[in-house]
Amino acid sequence: MTQAMTGAKMVVQALKDQGVDVVFGYPGGAVLPIYDEIFLQNDIRHILVRHEQAAVHAAEGYARSTGKPGVVLVTSGPGATNAVTGLTDALMDSIPIVVLTGQVPTFMVGTDAFQEADTVGITRPCTKHNWLVKETDRLAETIHQGFHVATSGRPGPVLIDIPKDVQFATGDYIAPPAAKTGHYRPQVKGDVEIITQLVEAMETAAKPVFYTGGGVINSGDAASQLLRELVEATGFPITSTLMGLGAYPASGDKWLGMLGMHGLYEANLAMHGCDLMINVGARFDDRITGRISDFSPNSRKAHIDIDPSSINKVIHVEMPILGDVAHVLEDVLRVWKARGRKVNKEGLAKWWTQIEKWRAKKCLRYTNSDKTIKPQYALERLEALTKGRDRYVTTEVGQHQMWAAQFLGFDDPNRWMTSGGLGTMGYGFPASIGVQIAHPEALVINVAGEASWLMNMQEMGTAAQYCLPVKQFILNNERLGMVRQWQELLHGGRYSHSWSESLPDFVKLAEAFGAKGILCKDPADLDDAIMEMIEYDGPVIFDCLVEKHENCFPMIPSGEAHNKMLMGEASTEDAIGSSGAVLV
């Protein structure tokens, strides 16, 4: 069934038909017809951000915390270019978002018109796919196709550029069932032959480990459930990347903690020493592998991934399984059960004894203080005082992000939103807004550093306007902590531009936006201050003054192997060689 309507009305109708209930955006000349249609209806809620980058991060927070695609509406030119960082962030972390941009009218495209930019050209490498819609008749189908591409296979951001004359013109609207979505249909079922090889390897492995990633969370709740079932049934230890936290519960006894550059000792040594590595929806990122030639040298490796280009990109694997995590894990469980639920009990028992020895190192130990708040202590208290609540955590990027990953435990997927691949400072605050919009009753906390937080601080206006009770938990060390740490390790302690000069008074800043500000600098006051933050019904900036020179450990120095970790008290002098120094 087709129905005649204007392009602008079509946009709103297509979003409704896709089940969209909220759009994050910022108006401008080239999207005014769409904003007019938004004004004339009540089904879709529009959240006005204060900067287009924040609209995209908010949509990412919404998407990660709900599993549904996030939607963004911005204008042409600067509106579109401001969205580029968010698009790249979503591409790196495989987050489904649909960005609609206005464009100058088709007859002015190419004339360097006011607020014209080659949006599809600029965003081609930072979207999964993008479209410039030149005819109103093609608009509805393109939007439906955009949702299909964003959410199918490996999810990602798409962008649809809509010239203003296309918004004004009348065309035929096509509803989703009739709309063609193209040939794009990624394979979801894995090859049973290789799945059987994996099961055979699981039956005999003496030192197996599950290495899981964001793909488990992207695959949906069923994937997390199947992963838990498989881990409990086999008794294999499990670790996860930063992106995959929560897929397996942090309270589970098979949980080794996060792996990677700032991962736990037991997790990294298990990866290094295992004889069977089962990669479930992770991508052998350089934060994980360290030095490639020394990466888990004695293991057979299986890799479950829906993206063929992820397989054998970095690490060669013997058992590549192309498919969706949930579909593949279901088959793995089915085959493993049918073959008699065998595991190498004797080998596993020895393996766990070894792992317990590594665990006994207590790699997250730190020296506490009763004078200054240690950032680790602040997060331990935050964890203790918020655990068991309906809690969502976002982060900015840097030391605080790694400490949050180490000290906060997630028992469910979609509860942890962080910028992993791109490492975008300024992600966490707008993301927390997106999460809070999706979960109005939940406790949403952005664990931040003061420098990252300032990158999108204008969003205080959004939080205040919509009365969003987002808690901005700022570990304020008046430093770019991770930059400072690297300068200490690599550049002789010459702290070039890595301190936060001229910081605002965060309490007054909060009050200026009509929000609540809390300052805490004494460890003895911390619990009460955190409780005050939690109990306040509205946005809070929590300025937690922490130790200024704390380093984040454990750490695998760049260019080193997993078994060359620096622990908290270790001497860090000359820890990174010249070959490591060129890496990031």
Next chain:
Amino acid sequence: MSALKIQKGTSKHSAYDLRDPNLEVTETHTLAAIVDNEPGVLARVIGLFSGRGYNIESLTVAEVDHTGHTSRITIVTTGTPGVIEQIKAQLGRIVPVHEVHDLTVEGPSVERELALFKVKGSGDKRVEALRLADIFRANAVDSTLESFVFELTGTPSKIDAFAELMRPLGLVEVARTGVAALARGA
């Protein structure tokens, strides 16, 4: 010609069947991609090569199915076996790409390129140019009293050889189409 299985999700070909990934030997492969003929599709393919640091030796593109709106892009590229497998996998995940074929490993194939050569000269050199053109089965498609334009079709190495011979005989300009290739047999 059978399509690489990467799109259909089985695990017997392409990215899976990596030869020794540490092998640093560079190989030349001819790839063919069937793509939707839509705006920007060539930019996506070229952007992939430049963005990820892959080589393009030759690239040709034209619509091959007018009703289905599909084009065929033929790319000659060089890289280690690992890089070639990555290129195929990365091409395969571009949304408007339907199929990717590696003609170099999928069996025997034919490769042809068309080139035009402008040769300027007189006297013996002019006679010699015409004689060599005859040997190479090149056609003179334009002639004046002091120049010829020869049209030659063949493998890239045949075209290279002809260009070498024409250079001392007054070669002034060359235009080459790049490689078009198809698998042999049905």
